[in-house]
Amino acid sequence: FFRKTYGPTGTFNARPFEGGHSWAGARPEFRVIGYDAHGVAAHMGLLRRFIRVGDADLLVAELGLWGVRPDLEGLGLNHSIRVMYPVLQQLGVPFAFGAVRHALYKLVGRLCRNGLGTIVAGVRVRSTLSDVYLNLPPTRTEDVLVVVFPIGRPMSEWPSGTLIERNGPELRNSLTISGQCPEAALG
Secondary structure (H helix, E strand, C coil): CHHHHHHHHCHHHHHHHCCCCCCCCECCCEEEEEEECCEEEEEEEEEEEEEEECCEEEEEEEEEEEEECHHHCCCCHHHHHHHHHHHHHHHCCCEEEEEECHHHHHHHHHHHCCCCCEEECCCEEEEECCCCCCCCCCEEEEECEEEEEECCCCHHHCCCCCEEECCCCCECCCCCEEEECCHHHHC
8 A cells, every 4th residue: 555655756755665564664553544445545643752842842643654545636535634533632642743745735735724734834853764774874854844733732832943853763654443434535
């Protein structure tokens, strides 16, 4: 699923899932997997972790491994984040956050336009690399699009800062919450 979903966005994005890898980096605590008659239709993972935003340490649920099968893009499945809300509330996190490529601005913008989330501009994200190499630094800092979803606190309480430190590797592909995607949701 991930090779097929991330492959069209660039070889680099699909590389962690090549060969026998089913995951790379930090593993999610929960996954929501939507199915239809053709198999996996959509996927999202979450991991509770502390991040540092500016000078503040903050508990969040990081959302990652967000994907919709290419033949279903544009059908509104990106709103599947709503399925995660009850889980996020049960986990007691003040915010959920995700980091995506700038190329996904329109997709994330549609998700945020009704107030569900906020795109935080001008923030870079530092992560520990999941694989260690002697000839490379142990961390990577990326200029990505940061999306914040207020869960237990209002968006006004999100700390200011231009750098988010993940204190670990990026969320990558384990408990699973799964269910059928209703046909109506698939168009």
